[in-house]
Amino acid sequence: MRNFNLTPSRRVRRTPFSDRVERAGVEAYTVYNHMLLPTAFQSAEADYHHLKRHVQVWDVSCQRQIEVRGRDASRLLQMLTPRDLRSMMPGRCYYTPMVDETGGMLNDPVTVKLAEDRYWISIADSDLLFWVKGLAYGFRLEVDITEPDVSPLAVQGPQAEELMSRVFGASVREIRFFRFSRLPFQGQELVVARSGYSKQGGFEIYLEPAELAEPLWDALMTKGADLQVKAGCPNLIERIEAQLLSYGNDMTRENTPQECGLGRFCDTLTAIGCVGRDALLRTAMEGPVRQIRSLAVEGDPVAPCLDPWPLFAPGTTTQVGQVTSAAWSPDFNTNVAIGMVQLSHWTGGTQVEAETPDGRRTSIVQNSAFIQ
Template sequence: MPALSLSRRLRRTPFSEGVEAQGVTAYTVYNHMLLPTVFRSVTEDYRHLKEAVQVWDVACERQVELRGPDAGRLMQMLTPRDLRGVLPGQCLYVPIVDETGGMLNDPVALKLAEDRWWISIADSDLLYWVKGIAYGYRLDVLVDEPDISPLAIQGPKADDLMAAVFGDSVRNLRFFRFGHFDFNGRDTIIARSGYSKQGGFEIYHDGTDFGMELWNALFEAGKSMDVRAGCPNLIERIEGGLLSYGNDMTDDHTPHECGLGRFCDTQTAIGCIGRDALLRVAKEGPVQQIRAISIDGAPVQSCDRWWPIMANGTKVGHISSAAHSPDFDTNVAIGMVRMTHWDAGTAVTVNTPDGPRDARVEEHFWA
């Protein structure tokens, strides 16, 4: 494959030196930054993630910071999730929608204080949408991208590794809660969250400061735990039904179509810009929705475009992510399927680049 040309528009991260020393073999571009996608192989990285512990350079999960008296009002304007009961120290998954109810992003939001939020975004230029809303409504709030570069620790031994570096109290963090922890005299925010089903943490710190110092400390402490550099794993995320913005959903899809209706409190999320549109969707119901799909045959290649889902010669949806799962001995996939064919057990055909394959709609994702 051709090499990527790096520039200020495609940024390295505070951990790139460590990532390269660990033998990264593939990158993608995410929020104008490098995101590792493979180290040894997708399958070997998958197995290690499920058995040990990995350190992920996810500095590309940029933060959109809202700070000022109207920060809370602006945050509620962005999402149909009711935020009234959220307290400082909580983080939560929030669909971000436009005026039509279309998905603009699916970040984790951290409430740092009553007048300060971080939105840890997926791959899109959400900053400009948020700035436009703040300016258009003349809100008393500063919207900016602070130089915060998250580092994720994922895998069944994540608690042990984090405790070795930050102390045993980090084990007490509840899911989707964060706290302040000391690292060599520096205040560091740590959340129990992450883009895998294996459990773990995300560390938020100043990207201009101690990136490699933290990276090296984690690898030194994790020698006996078989710690390795890793990254979000295609197989593991499909098994767990973890959606990828820009791949599995875009602004053409509503949260209800993406299976995220449980995060939409449209009756009570007063002020959300897309609320009226989503009230109609909630009342009428979606006509298509994300489903788990198993595909028969030899291991499939990963999707670099949508694969049509067919039934009796008619297109009834598309596959957006696919991979072969060693643990479930099948090709696992995420697909958007029309309501006429989304029931579990429905037989369909997927037009893969290698030709048509028999497939079926599953009742739920695999993990």
């Protein structure tokens, strides 16, 4: 596969951390929500080993925030998601699949409730802002919808809690999973949540104002020197092992939350007001006919999965799904993959064949993610 340079443009924004990221030796970027997102420092495999053993600092400013604020904020949030938000209290973070009127996935953000009338929607890679503004305008809701200048910085890995306690104090250890606290840093209060796009444990710091970006980065690097802290980024291998889904890769608007294995986040009976509720009720009654599964793809390390690989019933031309993400896993000594598999073949242990760039490979559907 040939590599191409990324042409600079004002349409692709740098972040408050970009100078530090480049000083740390970033090797590759992608574009995510019209911003730069680092994708490699040493290599995917080297970064993977380091993430699983030490601690990394990730520039994830591309996780843009949609702020919804006003008297109808809670009503609008419930219109967006089939997850029942009535019991959500300030200080909580909810994983919230967001759907259109057909029940198709538009985004899978983390929603942060800052106050009874104020939320941040920390979005994956899609222009959800326009959908949110359209609903608010169409229903004449009393809300203000903005994209605040908030730049998330993730601290991920087994030593993340120790590093964060050195920078923010011992109280950071008291933050529970998918909750946040406001913690002081250089005269400002920052929203710090125990969350992140890895299964190694960690935190996300919602940075504002931008002037604190380099002091915060430098403090984490200085305090974590003996913990072998390094700059890092979301890791393809680790996220496939953990079956962390990537919107636009593993799921699109063509898929419902149930197909994406996110049914546990859907309260379609009680999430009254969700625009996709009626469609999802029908899906829930009938059940999905395809669903996301982890797979082990046999053989030598596979090439990148740039386009979906068809999955076939063994020895036939009958397609039973597709692989959407794949990578070689050093820890599991196999190619790990995520794919959408039809009901007839999604049971754990079922053998299928993936049409990879170098030919068909025997693949085994897994009962769960690859977690050690």
